[in-house]
Amino acid sequence: MATSWRFTLILCMLLMACGGLSLASEEAEPRNSQTDTGTGSNSNATEEGGQGAVPITTLPIVTWKWHHVTTQYLVALWILVAWLCKLIIESNHHVTNVIPESVLLICFGFVLGGMIWGADKMQTFRLTPTVFFYFLLPQVILDAGYHMPNKLFFTNLGAILVYAVIGTCWNAASLGLSLWGCHMGGFMGDLDISLLQYLLFGSLMAAVDPVAVIAVFEQVHVNDVLFIIVFGESLLNDGVTVVLFNVFDAFVSLGGSQIDAAEIAKGIVSFFVVAFGGSLVGIAFGLLISLLTRCTKNVKIIEPGFIFVMGYLSYLTAEMLSLSAILSTTFCGVLCQKYVRANMHEHSVQTVKYAMKVFANGSETIIFVFLGISAIDKVIWVWNTGFILLTVFFVFVYRFIGVFFLTWILNRYRLVPLEFIDQVIMSYGGLRGAVAYGLAVMLDENKIKEKNLMVCTTLIVVYFTVIWQGMTMKPLVTWLKVKRAEVKELTLLEKMTNKMFNHTLVAIEDISGQIGHNCQRSKWKYFEEKWMSRILMKPSARKKQDQVFDVFHQLNLKDAMEYVTEGERRGSLEFIRKESVAIDFRKKFESEHSEDMPGMRADMSNGHCAKPTTRDPIPSVSVEMHEHAMKAKNEAEAVNAHNLLDQHLYKSRKQHRHRFSRSKFIINKDEKEVQEIFKRTMKNRMESFQPAKTGVSPKTVIKHTKKEHQQKMPKGKSISQTKLCYSGDEDFGFSEGDSASGYDLPYPSFPMRDSKPGGGIENSAFVSDLYPTESLQIPPWLAEGELDSSMVAPSLRAQASPPTSPMEMRHLGLLRVSTRSTDTKQMNNDQLPLPPTHPPPPPPSSHM
């Protein structure tokens, strides 16, 4: 273990060659252990030349060409190492519950750095500004922008801007001036730092770091408002930081004497230019992305790529124009998210979402690991107790003062004032991170004599804030009883009422004659719907953007998923395809309803789940079984099914095998291939249940009519009437919320299995069902559903085409994941979905 680690590490050590800086070529073999300080390319060239010059005497079968791949190999290896660190950390949940991941990553960085130091006697890998600002930071920012909760963000934009602009300026100025004051007071001994340099240092220390903040706050789950303020501040203050840094950098170069009012005025102007210019670039790119995704219909595979490329371009463009790149990318993401999601194909949206998370999370990991590694370097450690401790102290204290003062002002205008506890957390969440470090490393050593001290101090502040404050954040949040984010369950009524509230507030603002933000929002919304959507969104996507409807749709999907899962658990959903079963998904109004199911009504009124007759006009779904479906134990039918099955098991195997296409997901499209896999799995399963084969009955998930009840009662194990009645919900189940509860009841599966011999074979029906055999007709209701699908209400539509193929099931699965969580659990498109989720049926132990 240790040796393999060491080997990896030694190979890894050349990563930063991609930054073109220092490169040490130390290989496993000691003969190459010279370290050269030249640039990577140079050393590569010489080495290659040397090797090439050796005359070959015989044809080499295998040659060792390390230098061909040095850089790339090291980059890849470092990524791997960093991610492995994360893997190790995340597999210890009890540790991450106490210590945030970012802290652990930095500690891993220390260890790795130590190893490199031990091997190399110098630090060959550091986080260089180039790598950080151009390759690691953009995706983190793009992800933050793209997944920004827009409404929350814009509602709190005022507060965020105040903290980001004024707060950051305050931090910079106060820190710089206080340090200078202390310097003058003689607390730091002999240091060659001028006032301007102190201010420069203050400005690079001022900004709260987005990466660190996201990493810590994501694990703490504080309430939304608090989170968005800290998070938004950390993103938006970049504009300020960049400007302050550039201005003071320029001032330092100019020297104190040449700074006059004009220069200062220029500095202030440049702030607005940089901040607003950056945002504008971002908005322009956001619009471009939106427009672009309108017409990527034919290149679905690379569709997601556009988002990343354009996002990166927005970063680079802003950087090129010396505007704020972070602001640019943030706004690009914020602006395009809505349209991108509406325009692109659903799969692409999922891809973007997960790929974004992969990139962001991955580079965040690398950033933290390298922050740790960078510390293990003798060169930068210049100790000056006064300077370092005072900086840490001032950073901490001024953050508190700034936040409390600004909140005090803001609270006079805020609808819901920020509470004291929130302010404490906000202050405490002022984490500094890699941005500060990156800026510090960028300082010019010729102009600033004490650069190393500054870098070192920056690192210490970063460690102090990230490690100490990060670690104590969670206990503090618990201790102060900060309002946490609530896990909300999606409900329609809530969404509806929410929407109504919005309208109400607008109306009240109208009536009471004031233009509040509700009014503005409604005007913006109107404008947005009228113009922006029209231009940026596909016409087809524009139609379905209502939120209430969205929620409704998602809830239905969820139910459908539960329905499928439950159906599978119980064996098969095959009954919905049986022509003998007529499921009438159309609405049943009172007359029909009572006609069709007199028995059911009687049953239901017995139990306490009885529904009053007022329910009748419900557009409910009744699933009705015809007489002969009741005789489901028809053995001949079952045997038929098996014959069918066996035939097909061996037939299609050769036809659909390896197919590859770069432009299409064949597996997705080609149902047959999916089914092929199915057949194979099912064949195995069949074989294992051979003995039970004879007693097969096609399993039917039966909507009880009275008859069905009667059938069940004697066979099943004493199910009480009331219980059955609970399952009476099934009758409404398909379209409605309680369908889940109808199925979730644990009992139905047992009586079913017990009552029917050879329960295991239930699954066979499931398989035979999946064959698109000619003999299987599309049930009339399905055809109907397809015909007037535009007419049918969506819930009904969902019912009308229950997932009939694994592909669709997976489809639903994907959707469900998307509506639920933003975690990085990725449902792999290429995976074949079913076998794992399908619990092997229990052996038919209880033969009757």
Place this chain on the structure above:
Amino acid sequence: MGSSSSSRNKIPNAQELMHQTGFSSAHLLRLHDRFESLDRDNRGYLSPDDFEALGGLAMNPIGGRIIEAFFSSGQDTVDFSSFVRILAHFRPTDRNRNKEGTQQELPSSRTRKLKFAFQLYDLDRDGKISREELLQVLRAMLGLQVTEEQLQSIAERAIQEADLDKDDAISFDEFKKSLEKMDIDTKMSVSFLK
């Protein structure tokens, strides 16, 4: 200061209103100005027409309902004190005041806000939101984006979510319970200018 106290005299029983609604005198003055500007004929009361004349309200999909809420008591006029009392529902919830003044609930309390919202749904004032009532609100808000059948399914489902006693309607208690997690304070509050 002198001018404000003199104009406060114009407002009938200002003290009582302030006590009941929690508005400050500056708020009241402002609202009184607004009231007077809405009351174009200086009649001392407002009629539904006065509200309908507001451009924004005419565009609001549930504007009609909100106007109705002002005329809840069956009259077709609203005087200043009722006007203020209705608007007081939208004050941000006053945390400190609520604690001390438990004997008297301000209109801006959570329950009162919810009650107001509930009444916006409950057209026939029978204390229950029926499916038809829900459907009407939905129809107004979603409008043309969704077909009638979809609306019906949505309404159906919304009722089912909240309906605990299975009477196919949402009572106020059910309404309150299903919105338990909602941040009513923020969502039903307007920052009144001073």
